[in-house]
Amino acid sequence: MSLLELKNVSxxxxxxxxxxxxSLKVEEGEWLAIMGPSGSGKSTMMNIISCxxxxxxxxxxxxxxxxxxxxxxxxxxIRRDKIGLIFQQFHLVNYLTAVENVMVSQYYxxxxxxxxxxxxxxxxxxxxxxxxxxxxxxxxxxxxxxxxRALINHPEIILADEPTGNLDEANENIxxxxxxxxxxxxTTLIVVTHDPEVAExxxxxxxxxxxxxxxxxxxxxxxKKADGKNDK
Amino acid sequence: MERRKMFIRMITASLLRRxxxxxxxxxxxAVGATILSGLTMIYYDVPRQMGEQFRNYGANMIFVASAxxxxxxxxxxxxxxxxISDSQxxxxxPYRYETVTVNEQPVIVAGTDIEGAKKTxxxxxxxxxxxxxxxxxxxxxKTAELLSVEIDDTIQMTYxxxxxxxxxxxxxxxxxxxxxxxxxxxxxxGILDTGGNEESYIFMSLEDANELTNGExxxxxxxxxxxxxxxxxxxxxxxxxxxxxxxxPRLVKRVTQSETTVLTKLQSLVFLVTIVVLLLMMICxxxxxxxxxxxxxxxxxxxxxxxxSNKSIILEFIGEGVLLGAVGGLLGSILGFIFAQAISMxxxxxxxxxxxxxxxxxxxxxxAVVAAACIIPVRSATDVDPAIVLKGE
Ligand SMILES: Nc1ncnc2c1ncn2[C@@H]1O[C@H](COP(=O)(O)OP(=O)(O)OP(=O)(O)O)[C@@H](O)[C@H]1O
Ligand SMILES: [Mg+2]
Numbered sequence: 204m205s206l207l208e209l210k211n212v213s214x215x216x217x218x219x220x221x222x223x224x225x226s227l228k229v230e231e232g233e234w235l236a237i238m239g240p241s242g243s244g245k246s247t248m249m250n251i252i253s254c255x256x257x258x259x260x261x262x263x264x265x266x267x268x269x270x271x272x273x274x275x276x277x278x279x280x281i282r283r284d285k286i287g288l289i290f291q292q293f294h295l296v297n298y299l300t301a302v303e304n305v306m307v308s309q310y311y312x313x314x315x316x317x318x319x320x321x322x323x324x325x326x327x328x329x330x331x332x333x334x335x336x337x338x339x340x341x342x343x344x345x346x347x348x349x350x351x352r353a354l355i356n357h358p359e360i361i362l363a364d365e366p367t368g369n370l371d372e373a374n375e376n377i378x379x380x381x382x383x384x385x386x387x388x389x390t391t392l393i394v395v396t397h398d399p400e401v402a403e404x405x406x407x408x409x410x411x412x413x414x415x416x417x418x419x420x421x422x423x424x425x426x427k428k429a430d431g432k433n434d435k
Numbered sequence: 436m437e438r439r440k441m442f443i444r445m446i447t448a449s450l451l452r453r454x455x456x457x458x459x460x461x462x463x464x465a466v467g468a469t470i471l472s473g474l475t476m477i478y479y480d481v482p483r484q485m486g487e488q489f490r491n492y493g494a495n496m497i498f499v500a501s502a503x504x505x506x507x508x509x510x511x512x513x514x515x516x517x518x519i520s521d522s523q524x525x526x527x528x529p530y531r532y533e534t535v536t537v538n539e540q541p542v543i544v545a546g547t548d549i550e551g552a553k554k555t556x557x558x559x560x561x562x563x564x565x566x567x568x569x570x571x572x573x574x575x576x577k578t579a580e581l582l583s584v585e586i587d588d589t590i591q592m593t594y595x596x597x598x599x600x601x602x603x604x605x606x607x608x609x610x611x612x613x614x615x616x617x618x619x620x621x622x623x624x625g626i627l628d629t630g631g632n633e634e635s636y637i638f639m640s641l642e643d644a645n646e647l648t649n650g651e652x653x654x655x656x657x658x659x660x661x662x663x664x665x666x667x668x669x670x671x672x673x674x675x676x677x678x679x680x681x682x683x684p685r686l687v688k689r690v691t692q693s694e695t696t697v698l699t700k701l702q703s704l705v706f707l708v709t710i711v712v713l714l715l716m717m718i719c720x721x722x723x724x725x726x727x728x729x730x731x732x733x734x735x736x737x738x739x740x741x742x743x744s745n746k747s748i749i750l751e752f753i754g755e756g757v758l759l760g761a762v763g764g765l766l767g768s769i770l771g772f773i774f775a776q777a778i779s780m781x782x783x784x785x786x787x788x789x790x791x792x793x794x795x796x797x798x799x800x801x802x803a804v805v806a807a808a809c810i811i812p813v814r815s816a817t818d819v820d821p822a823i824v825l826k827g828e
Contacts, residue, residue, distance in 0.1 A: 255740060255822040276744070283742025294737045298452035299445065306441055311742040315441035336452070352741075 204267065206231040206359065206391055207252065212261035212271075214247050214414075221247040222258070223414035231359075234382070234392045236402035239411035245395045246364055248411070252393065253286050253362045254278040266359065283312055287353030291365035293345040295337040301348045302333040305355050312356040323351040327381060343374030350381055360391040367401055379404055446754045456730070457755075460723040461763050464801055467716030468767020471709060472797040473774035478705045480779065480787045481698065494528075494555045494658035495687050496668060504681035507654040515657075515679045519671055525660040526554020531644050531653050532636075535592045542578055544592065545636045546644020549573075555658040559633070562586070563625035569643060572621045575634040579626050588623045592637075594647050619647050713804055720808035724756065728816045739821040749813050756809040757802045764801030768794040 207229040214222040221244045229235055237245050250256035251263060254270055257278075263270045270281060282288075295304045305320040324333050327347035329340075337345055346366060353361050363382075367375040379401065386392055394405060402408045406425050410418040450457050498515055500506045512529060528551035533544050549566055553559075563586040566573050574584065584590055595616040621643075627633060645652045661668065668686055675684045728735070735748055772789055779787040 250822045253740075279739065279742055279744055282740070288740055294733070294740075296734055296737065298448050300448075303444065303448065307445070307738070308741050310438060310441045310445075311738070311744075311747065314437045316437065 205229060205264075206233075206266060208262075208264040209248075209252075210262040210264070212248075212251065212258045212263060214244070214251065214256070215259040220414045222251070224261075225411075225414070225416055227409065227416065229391060229393065231391055232386070232389045234386045234404075234406045235394070236405035236408040237393065237395045237411060238397065238399075238402050238408055239417070241397075243411040244414040245411055247414075249362055249364045249393070249395055252360075253288055254282040284356075285359045287356065287358035287361040289346070289349050289353050289361065289363035289366045291368045293337070293342070293349055293369075295345055295348060295352075297337050300334050300336055301329060301340065301344075301351075304337070304348055305352045308352045308355050320351075320355060323355045324348070326354075326384075327351045328377065341374075343370050343377065346370060346374065346378060347381075350378065354385060354390070358390070360393065361385060362393050364395045365397065366394060367396065367398060375401070442751070442754060446751060446758055449751075449755055450758060456723070456727055457759060460720055460727075460756075461759055461766075463716055463719035463723070464760055464763025464805060465766040465770065467712050467719075467804070468764045468797050468801045469770040469774055470712045470767075471800060472768045472771030472793050473778070474705045474709055474712075474771075475793060475797075476771060476775040476787055476790060477778060478702060479790065480775070481701060481705075493558065493687075494526075494660050495663075496659040496661055496671070497685050497687060498657035498659070498675075498682045499685065500655075501681055501683045507657065507682065509652065509654070511679050511681045512654060512657055515675045515682045515684065518674050518678055519659075519661065523661050523663050523667070525662055526551050527657065527659050528552040528555045529641060529654045529657045531641060531648075531655050533594065533644065533648050535594045535637075535647065537582055537590050537592050537637075540581065542582075542592075543636050544644060544647070545638050546641040546647075547638060549638070549640055552638065552658075555660045556629075556633075558629065560628040561625040562628065563623075566624045566639060569640070570619075570621055571624045571639070572643075573625045573627050573638040574623050575636045575638075576626055576628050577634040578637055579623070584623050586623055586626060589620055590623065591618055591620050592647060593618050594649070596649070615649075617647060617649060619643075717804055717808040720756070720805050721812055724752070724809050724812035725815070728752065728812050731816075732819050735816050735819045736821040736823070739819065745817040748816055752813040752816060753806055753809050756805045756813075760802035760805035761798050763805075764798035765794070767801060768797040771797065 205228040207227075209225055209227040212222055212225045213220060223244075225244075225248065237248065239245050247256070251258050252265070254265075254273075255278075258271050261271065265281065266285060268281065270278060273281070295301075296307060299307065302317060302320050302324060305323055306315040306317060309315045309320060321330060321333055324330055327350050329344060329347055329351070332340060332344060337348070340348065346369070350366075353363075361382075367378055370378065375398075382392055382394070383404070392405070394401065396402055403422065404425075406422055408420040408422065409416055410420070498507060498512065507529075516524075516527060528547050531546040533546070534541050535544050536542070553565065561573065572590075574582075579585070582590065593616050621637075621639065627636075627638065639647075641652075661671070663671070672684045672686060675682060738748060738751075771793075772787075775787050779785060
């Protein structure tokens with residue numbers, strides 16, 4: 204059974220179908236990229252998968268549970284236990300330091316552990332900046348804090364909506380390297396992007412258009428490209 | 436416990452690193468707590484203060500001669516005084532009044548125990564000094580103006596038994612013929628300002644007055660200032676009336692009754708003001724919290740996206756509020772003491788006792804008021820939809 208399966212999912216806003224009868228399967232450990240023009244429904248789909256929103260029609264089976272049928276309390280629990288979120292606009296708590304922001308995620312999940320949080324920051328290369336407030340960090344650094352926060356609870360799926368949208372090339376590469384590491388550890392990754400380079404490193408790319416899946420591309424060079432990058 | 440530590444770390448960070456916002460709320464709480472604890476302190480101290488204060492307003496009992504008696508004298512006054520416990524006697528002042536002439540003008544002289552008078556009439560305002568030696572007098576302001584005398588002036592007083600018997604007859608007509616007239620010289624030591632009848636009198640020691648009036652001793656009235664409750668005063672009246680029939684003790688009703696009326700009025704005023712202040716404090720905290728929640732919608736959305744339940748969101752906001760309440764309460768109980776002290780010094784002219792118990796009470800009360808004020812604004816925080824909040828903007 205797939206880790207995630209969307210069955211004929213639609214999201215309707217008035218007369219607008221943001222998602223129109225989408226069906227999609229994502230296997231455990233898969234690295235999927237979602238592309239498509241602006242307004243094509245990418246964020247809508249991510250919000251549904253991340254239990255932030257419910258579909259108007261259809262089923263969304265995550266780990267054997269139809270999340271379209273659960274109440275918001277249960278959805279919060281699922282999100283907390285299974286999903287790590289990365290946003291385009293970083294979204295850090297502005298009065299908490301980097302390490303505290305990571306610990307917030309632990310706090311809602313289980314037990315805050317500063318040592319573990321620092322290790323997560325070290326992993327994204329921010330150990331020295333752990334005590335800085337978000338306003339004292341660059342955009343790239345803030346995004347890396349978000350990644351540390353997303354991976355701290357070892358989620359089954361990491362969902363990233365435009366994770367590199369606000370980053371320069373160097374930071375983008377750091378983020379992609381981190382994704383690769385997570386992928387190698389067996390984490391399922393779903394990444395929404397506009398950037399073909401970001402999509403290229405994924406195993407599979409789904410292209411949305413007007414709320415429908417327009418195209419699916421399997422990346423034949425997947426293993427090689429990753430190797431090539433690591434060699435550099 | 437790690438979770439609790441993180442909770443405290445988050446709420447303190449929110450308060451400390453977002454100072455300006457919370458400062459307004461803290462100010463409101465601190466001001467509210469100050470007035471709360473200050474007024475409570477005064478409220479508890481007022482009965483004590485008022486008792487002392489009214490005693491300051493002078494005698495609360497007087498002795499006068501009973502209708503059929505020979506009048507007051509040293510013996511029966513001593514006897515009556517022995518009925519009263521010494522510890523309750525604040526001041527005792529016997530008075531004898533006589534009319535004398537100074538520069539051919541009739542004036543009333545009051546002979547008294549100067550030290551006793553100081554205690555039974557503490558509100559007397561004396562310019563210069565109180566008489567302390569023989570031949571020294573305290574002169575009422577009006578009399579001083581009438582006779583145009585000043586401090587350190589010497590005046591001559593004439594006492595004649597006849598003049599007394601014919602008060603309508605001008606003293607000057609038979610002054611020269613009156614062989615019984617006694618003349619004595621007195622030095623003005625101080626001028627008395629009371630706003631009352633006393634300003635027309637001349638005060639001197641009882642001994643001087645007796646000497647001036649031909650050596651016979653006599654007491655017209657005794658003023659007493661007692662530190663006793665209304666009930667105790669009533670008991671003394673009964674006891675003395677029975678034991679010393681020559682003396683009729685009377686309570687100075689004006690003072691003792693108003694003491695209780697003013698007290699109840701003051702206490703209900705304090706109560707009312709406290710309620711109003713608490714309400715204002717709640718409104719201010721609620722408005723600030725409402726603004727804070729609106730300002731932090733995004734953060735609430737983010738926390739929800741990270742898996743925060745409504746319960747933990749509410750807990751965090753209330754936690755911040757309660758912490759703020761505790762700090763404000765602590766500040767308020769310190770400032771409240773200063774506030775109460777200032778009022779006490781200005782109104783009652785005495786210091787107030789610091790009540791340690793009032794510190795935790797004020798802190799807990801502030802925390803409770805703030806928590807109550809937070810409920811409605813914080814509820815609105817749980818309505819935040821993380822999906823909408825996180826979508827761009
Ligand atoms: N809450 C909403 N109410 C009404 N319409 C909405 C709402 N959310 C999204 N939409 C509409 O649904 C469509 C899909 O939006 P979505 O945010 O999924 O696009 P996207 O693919 O993420 O675009 P972008 O690349 O610009 O982020 C858009 O036309 C948008 O206007
Ligand atoms: Mg989007």
